[in-house]
Amino acid sequence: MRIVSADTGGALLDENYNPIGLIATAAVLVEKPYRTAKMSIVKYSDPFNYDINGSRALRDEAFLALKLAKKVKPDVIHLDSTLGGIEVRKLDDPTIDALRISDRGKAVWHELSKDLQPLAKRFWEETGIEILAIGKESVAVRIAELYAGIYSVKWGIEYAMKEGFVRIGLPRYMTVGILESKILGKSLDPREGGLYGEVPIEQEDFEWQVYPNPIARTFMVFEARF
Amino acid sequence: MRIVSADTGGALLDENYNPIGLIATAAVLVEKPYRTAKMSIVKYSDPFNYDINGSRALRDEAFLALKLAKKVKPDVIHLDSTLGGIEVRKLDDPTIDALRISDRGKAVWHELSKDLQPLAKRFWEETGIEILAIGKESVAVRIAELYAGIYSVKWGIEYAMKEGFVRIGLPRYMTVGILESKILGKSLDPREGGLYGEVPIEQEDFEWQVYPNPIARTFMVFEARF
Amino acid sequence: MRIVSADTGGALLDENYNPIGLIATAAVLVEKPYRTAKMSIVKYSDPFNYDINGSRALRDEAFLALKLAKKVKPDVIHLDSTLGGIEVRKLDDPTIDALRISDRGKAVWHELSKDLQPLAKRFWEETGIEILAIGKESVAVRIAELYAGIYSVKWGIEYAMKEGFVRIGLPRYMTVGILESKILGKSLDPREGGLYGEVPIEQEDFEWQVYPNPIARTFMVFEARF
Known part of the structure; x- marks a missing residue:
């Protein structure tokens, strides 16, 4: 299985170890035996100007994963959102409301799905590659985090x-x-x-x-x- | 303390890493210093014909643990069900209803206790050996899982x-x-x-x-x- | 950052591995690189006469941490109570009621805060050192536990x-x-x-x-x- 995944992490810290902002979104291509990345790309943020609480990270990750996926044609894309592995192209509003997640998680996905859902649908129609909201269950997501x-x-x-x-x-x-x-x-x-x-x-x-x-x-x- | 325990695990996987069915139930005798088994027995299942969602695993484990216990006469039997270490011989319907577990867990135990509760009671009367629903707190259960x-x-x-x-x-x-x-x-x-x-x-x-x-x-x- | 912290642990066990009572409260001074204590002091309890369920441990820890802090003048004191790092001097009754913790946790803190809150307030006024209820997030609390x-x-x-x-x-x-x-x-x-x-x-x-x-x-x- 060839998996593309992306994750955001690493924070600039102040002298009291409080985060100022996040630094990097990485996308990786992971292949068997799934212990490291075969290929990786990065998009840096400006940690001095970063809203840690928003849905920005997940959006950045989806776009960076798609960029890598267009190049390497994986079997599947894994996003860092733990929704049990649901296909992002199926995340319309009624489906999001039916998820067993927090109200805050639903609000984030209602907002995100406006452009991610049609994007995922089009990508799947063109390439057959699914984008899954699998999150912490995925080893590829963890490798992207590393x-x-x-x-x-x-x-x-x-x-x-x-x-x-x-x-x-x-x-x-x-x-x-x-x-x-x-x-x-x-x-x-x-x-x-x-x-x-x-x-x-x-x-x-x-x-x-x-x-x-x-x-x-x-x-x-x-x-x-x- | 000499402990007999049992657990079920190991799954045949398909090419997408999804489980087809479980393979083995192992019962072990664990003695101080509690790092491995002094003795072990196994009962294999047919992974191509296995209901992963049922209560079958726990029933198989209770019977296999009893089989080993009859032979080695331990001080206690540990089952892989995390009910705080309650004695299985005491698990009648009102007691199960009073447990702080999920409704699904209660349904499973209402079904299981029909034959496990009298079995545990008889075994205790004959041998003085308790069967405890201790689950993840038990090192012996983990060794059975290994x-x-x-x-x-x-x-x-x-x-x-x-x-x-x-x-x-x-x-x-x-x-x-x-x-x-x-x-x-x-x-x-x-x-x-x-x-x-x-x-x-x-x-x-x-x-x-x-x-x-x-x-x-x-x-x-x-x-x-x- | 120089941190003083305290924690209670170690239990005398009976022959069935059940705890009889807790043994030691340790206070530690932890400095960069935060892997061990630069200094430590201890207060022993009588494990044969110890109420494991009470709020005694946290009270012992606060007093022992203060004792060490008066000597070494740290930047901050960390207590083993996971309240998100709130300042103990601010824990009056309305604030405790507003915490997102269990009713039992609130009862313990309502009782504890009667003397800890004024003590923390006075210590902060005299020294500028805050006492934080940070709990499991703190490496210093974990080092005190060790x-x-x-x-x-x-x-x-x-x-x-x-x-x-x-x-x-x-x-x-x-x-x-x-x-x-x-x-x-x-x-x-x-x-x-x-x-x-x-x-x-x-x-x-x-x-x-x-x-x-x-x-x-x-x-x-x-x-x-x-």
Whole structure:
């Protein structure tokens, strides 16, 4: 099974470890044995101008996943919204109302589905590829989350080159390391079966550190200093 | 404390990683230090003819646990139903109605208790051994789950010898390996403190692979090919 | 960020692994990189005379945290009550009623806040240090929990010296070891990023063992025998 997925993550943190805004949306192509990405692309946000509470992340993810899918023609697209794996092309208003999710979740999907539902329908009609709202059940979504963290670190290193210092909150239970011109990221949850990712970088000569976020248990912080 | 427990697990999967049916019910004898089974027995199901939604698994588990218990005379029997450790011999209809569980859980137990409650009562009167509905709190239930996974792999290897190939979904966060005529299974959750199991096999010369189930995060897939 | 936190844990167990009472409240000073304590103090309880269901633990923790905070002047105090990080000095009756917690939780806080709220208010007015009800989100609270487990083992070794034997239930997913006149404790959850602690002891010549609690999955048991 060839899966394209996307997720958003990595947050610029202030000195009290509170998030300022999200940094990266990553889309990945995942193939058997489903432990890392065969290919990945990224779209950066401006963390200084980001509404964390909106539905922006999911919209960004859908569009970035479609961009990659048009290129690599996967069997299926997985979005990070845990609706039991329902096809997005079927998410009309009565279907959304019938979902067993929170009222807030319904409001977000009523808004999102206005353009995502026709988009998903057209894409399926043209290519036969389904877009599924599968969320946390998907290993591909988790690999996209790891890549969002890795790309956030890449962004952070470039930011720190200019500004001298950066502090980034990584996605849930993942860690990163810098080794031989690569950012290596891996899941800290062994129950996931060894998920990881890597992205090349050019900078090498800087100090960096990874440690637990003191006010967000199971989340790690990455710092770089030039 | 000598505990007998039983659990059902391991699913034959189709090419889209959807379960066709469950494969094995394992009963185990667990003794201090409670990391593996001292003894295990198995009852195989026909995964091509299995109602995943019924109460069949729990009934199979109770009968298989009793079979092993009659032989090894444990201090207690643990069943995989999370009712806070209540004694099954006390599960009459008013008691079931008073449980803080879902209506579906109550319906299953009203049906099950018709024969399990008198059986548990008689077994307790004859032997003094209680049958407890303790579920996920029990380490012995988890060890039985690991053995259900290991026996499913054993079944799968025999199936693949005849059919050429098999794909099995293992129970939650466990992995298996084949080494020196043994199937070794172990928990992928280090919080459980190192639980594992092993069962001998005869076949050796085949290809096998374990990898994450792409649509069921924290579940692994085992494949064998002859 | 310099954080003081406190937590209570470690239970004396009977021969059926049921808790008799809690053993130790530990307060810790945690500094960057937030993986262990820079300093720790302990207050022991009498486990044979302990009401596990009351609000006693949280009260003990608040007072012990304050004791350490007066000495080390941290930036903030974290208590093990998961109220989203609200300031304890603001917990008057209307605020408690407005919290999204269980009725039982509200009753406990209505009772507790009678002396904790004015205490927190006065401490904040004098020092500027906030006491936050942050609970499981705090890494410092988890490190305090590990130290409560380590100190419980220290208490248990002294108890076993006199009584010959002790069996202690450790806090959730942590393990301990005795090495070179130290008790080393560490989290078994790798998602927490490598949290640990250590406390010196004098005794060395005794048998000890750590293994899974058979009726409390993800909790370990420590036994010592002289």
